[in-house]
Amino acid sequence: MADLETFRAETRDWLEANCPPECRGAAPGEAEMVWGGRNAVFPTPAHKVWLDRMAERGWTAPEWPREYGGGGLNREEAKVLASEMRRIKARPPLYSFGVWMLGPALLAFGTEEQKQRFLPPIVRGEIRWCQGYSEPGAGSDLASVQTRAVNQGDHWIVNGQKIWTSYADKADWIFCLVRTDPEAPKHLGISFVLFDMATPGVTTRPITLISGKSPFCETFFDDVRVEKENLIGTLNRGWDVAKALLAHERTMIGAMGDTGVGRPLGQVAADHLGLDEAGRLDEPLLRARIADYDIDAAAFRLAMERAGDQMKAKQAHPAIASMLKYYGSELNKRRHELAMAAGGSDALEWEGERSNDGQAARDWLRTKANSIEGGTSEVQLNIIAKHLLQLPGA
Amino acid sequence: MPLILTEEQIMLQDAADGFLKENAPIAHLRRLRDSRDPDGVSRDLWRGFGEMGFSGVVIPEQDGGSGLGAVEAGVIAESLGRTLTPSPFMGSSVLAATVLKAAGSQTQKPWLGRIAAGEAILSLAVDEGPKHAPAKIAARAERSGNGFKLNGAKGFVLDGHVADALIVAAQTDEGLTLFLLDPATPGLSVERTVMVDAHNAARATLSEVQVDADAVIGAVGEGRGPLDAALTLGRACAASSLVGAGDQAFKATLDYLKTRKQFGRLIGEFQALQHRAAYLFTELELAKAATLAALQAIDAGRSDAEQAAGIAKAKAGRVAELAVQEAVQMHGGVGMTDEFDVGLFMKRVRVLNELLGDAHFHAERLARAQGF
């Protein structure tokens, strides 16, 4: 524990000295998030400095091994880092599907060569990844993906269509589920492959969301060449890799329910609505619902921490990620419903400076996807019922 | 009185549904939105509404209207909720018309005929802060010259930026007073606020706005009565629109449950979704009943009409909110796309919920009225 306290002190000093003021403060809006990649966009030069400094220490992926560029921290140290970052409201230096999803799957299923090749550029934010799972006919029933990869000796030729591919138009590489054995039962003919989005035959078409933004795409593959060395895990056993990755994705989406860094919801409401003489929010029913939310949010944060500890100690059921994903995403939706109620007619504005181009409303609408992306709430509850509770017939 | 529509009311419903389906389906809203139409509303459509007798539904025949009641207004409002049509109906035909009908002078009443004809658009400016709080109106009107000088700020003024006249609620020494204002009056500035649902609202700022005494609607200090009448009918009609929007989103969802396949079967075969659809149906039935009861209470002039309208607004608001949330969720990724309509229903319901008091507002009022 003494070591941990030393680590905390050192981390605090380092963060204080190295986190630029531009990179501190309430959770950033979409435009201020740094996603890295070949065409990385930084809102200010300080954001690049912050990314580079954190990446150099491996703290964009604190728990990954040092040999792949990670921070090599143990779980307790990683928690200290997170809490120290929260203390000064340091924003994440990098938003990355590579860090959240692909990396952990590579660590578990990749060859040594694949780890050496793909992990360090993820840590440094040099390559931006997208996720090619869903198809028009394969959403909740993900295992029925139809995108075909035909064997050509040293490579495959891939044809098919993905949909809802987040940031496909901005990503450098894709991790993708393809069918390599159409004869086998649906779960046993899928492979997990990686390829460059600049490969000839890959096209994307953005789809506009109800928030008015268009972060996701239809993605088409027309005779795309994929090298065999880019297969992750065993041929036709891609479902295992896919599921392992999903557990990380879910934990990540669930973590949206942990809004520790943001301004407390009740204070946001007070900014809009004011307090009465007794210092209470001037809307008794809204006040009660926000306080209820706060209790659930606090308990959820602890449940996340506990689940993380259980996972590390190998005591957790794998389906626990579904529980976190389900609850965290529903909680986040609730938070934004309450924020909209607190904002009243101000929060209904869609354009203009006063509303920061409708940020409250757009953020609220975006959260509606939380219980859909990464497997719907219904799918998560099915998984809990089936795998964790082992209910008959589930 | 039976809680069902009469034959005439059903005919009106068919007429309104048919007219809107033909002339202003959701594509109409999209066109106005995507072309960034500066008005956000179609004057032609509004005249068509007049020709159909919809715009003047609650306006007496001698003033040029159809002389019908609250139930009929609710029927039209429900149709507007189904097609999400941007229309001056709520601001002009419901709110402004009720105020002028109750208290308008002989020189003010001709506005009723123009509303009925679909020629004029009027707006009622009540809200000031982000939440509806008509008991806390702070805008002031001081006696000045032969009339008043107005100061204050109003928000969420439906159609304010295209209004031919504005009705403004302000405090005088004698109490709350309503004023009819020409939007060109010096000191009055109106700014359109584009809302999440692409419908129309505006903010109005009043700075030393000088008006003559004949701008007062009814008597000085006696604005509360006509205002409350307008708010009550407005809330009941907003409940109708919420029912229309919620029910339409529900229907789209039922269709989807019967067409989308996953795991080799229709998703409507999954009991997890069946139960939620059944639950939502139940809730919608409650909302419909509460709404029709409120409209009938208004027509009957019952003393509990105001409370009934609050109950309807709160219930329909909550239920419609659930309906659009379930609609998006049960559509999966498709529900999150702008191309698909369910998201538009979610946006509209959010705005209608805030309009004229949300569910919290009405629950709080009910609690107070019941003495707890």
Ligand SMILES: Cc1cc2nc3c(=O)[nH]c(=O)nc-3n(C[C@H](O)[C@H](O)[C@H](O)COP(=O)(O)OP(=O)(O)OC[C@H]3O[C@@H](n4cnc5c(N)ncnc54)[C@H](O)[C@@H]3O)c2cc1C
């Ligand atoms: C913003 C956003 C970003 C996304 N990003 C990506 C991405 O980057 N990469 C990617 O591959 N995918 C992505 N997705 C896709 C996402 O994973 C799918 O949308 C999701 O898995 C649901 O699939 P679907 O849309 O086909 O819905 P469907 O599977 O058609 O579901 C429709 C409804 O039926 C329900 N349902 C289905 N099966 C059952 C069942 N057995 N029991 C009960 N209910 C059931 C669902 O829960 C849902 O409510 C994204 C989605 C969104 C909205």
Ligand SMILES: Cc1cc2nc3c(=O)[nH]c(=O)nc-3n(C[C@H](O)[C@H](O)[C@H](O)COP(=O)(O)OP(=O)(O)OC[C@H]3O[C@@H](n4cnc5c(N)ncnc54)[C@H](O)[C@@H]3O)c2cc1C
């Ligand atoms: C994004 C995403 C992530 C996923 N992650 C995982 C994961 O980590 N682990 C995992 O095991 N699976 C995962 N799945 C698959 C998920 O578990 C399945 O949607 C569900 O569990 C069905 O399992 P299955 O795909 O193996 O299909 P099958 O085993 O072929 O299907 C199970 C059977 O149960 C039926 N069924 C399902 N729900 C109902 C219901 N409510 N009522 C009646 N019948 C029903 C189906 O119709 C089907 O016949 C994921 C799916 C998605 C879209």
